[in-house]
Amino acid sequence: MTSQTLQVQPVSTHFEHRLWWRVLPPLSVVALVLLAWEYLIPMGIVPGVRPQYLGTPSGIAQAASELARSGYGGHGLLDHVRASLFRTAGGFAIAACIGVPLGIVLGYNQRLGAFLLPIFGFLRPIPALAFIPIVVIWFGIGEFAKVFVIFMTAFLYVLLGSVSGVRSVPADYLRLSRNYRLSTWSTLIRVVLPSALPEIFVSLRTAMALSWAVVVASELIAAQVGLGYLIQSASQVYAINKVYVGVALIGLVGVTIDMIFLNIERRMLHWVGR
């Protein structure tokens, strides 16, 4: 190490650190792109695609206000968001309620785990979308089928994440609990669960993100309401600006859910990473 690397930099007052310099340049890029999109693309400069299929920023704004005012397909915009959210929350909640306890038991009891885990391990890498045709044959195209697909996706993730969390509980914690002769229940609740919680939380967050992706996919196939239905149906009549709004809304809800999860995680797992 040279002596130069040890020199302390003075607190910077350089222009890079001022707020306007962090906000303005990216904003100006966005503005330029929007202007080009609005005025250049309708002239037909993108080869092979009809300009009206690409939409315009003003058209998107108009579509957004129209969707917000009168909804789509006989349902208000919020109804679509709510429908997708309910399906996701339903499948995810059932998956979490079964997956976490089952994962803890299977991770803690190696013998029981040996019976079941290889099966779940085989199922997990199969994309949830591959299950959709099977589920449609089994359960038709109703609500249950959609919730079931989400359950399948989230359950396998949460289960295997919980198993892995339990298996990484430090051996000394378990010896401590054996030393004090804690009951199995006490050991699971007071030692194993809190210790595995950080990893369980990561699996819950991942499962939630996946569930949100899968709900949209399942609504593409057959639904009368939901954000997946909205973008699918709007695209069939070439209402590209409405599709854009739907896609943006899907992203916005996804980000919001993730932020809520991160927030809960930070509050509950205050000791992690310190």
Added chain:
Amino acid sequence: MSDTAELAMPKIKLDGATKKFGSGVQSRLALDQVSLSVATGETVTVIGPTGCGKTTILNMVAGFTSPSQGKVLVDGKQVTGPGPDRGFMFQRPTLLPWLTAVENVEFPVRHAQLPGKQLSVKELAEAVDHYLDSVGLRDAGKLYPHQMSGGMQSRAALARLLIAQSSVLLMDEPFAALDAQTRLSMQQLLKRVVKSEGLRTVLFITHDVEEALLISDHVFLMSASPGRIARHVEVPFRGGGDYRDTVLRPEFTELKHELIDQLERLVPG
């Protein structure tokens, strides 16, 4: 049984304890015919090179593992499994990171199946205060482990060990990871609390000769592969007053260097 008979019976006794790991050609003899006894209220240290099986001895007394041959007795009874009558202090403090110091210390009393009567909420709070105070953590009760220094974590772990009222304390190099100054104060603290806490019997594992001589009544020196007891030293400075007085005595230095020399010869290869 009269009091004298109880005192005469060793608190901990290993009788020809042998431990083999694995089976067939893969098997490894970790401990070979180890016999030692610890009287009630004594502090006994086992010292030896890495791989001499000293932790295995502790694990057998704790009931985490059982001998392949021979006997391990506590209070004259064969050890059949772990139990809170034998408190264990690990190499690392092993505090539960999601609990505060107070919650960690009260953990064994609240959740373990301890013998004796249940404490009321008030008695438990008093006991926790007492033990946190006795390890010098009176004001640190609300801190989480990540907010404490290594020394403070060790103190909290010691308080947790003491509150369970185990008559046997099994300590597996508990101060090895601490800096020299903190280690010294932990040794003094251990000596003090063990003395003030009545008849606690301590079996202590270390690889630090000075630590062994400072805290124990007896030292067993072990050789490795397989682990055998190579020497038994009755420490002449037992109870030994001030740290400075003890380490400055020529006998102390002499014995220390003798043991270090012997340890060096015992290290395989």
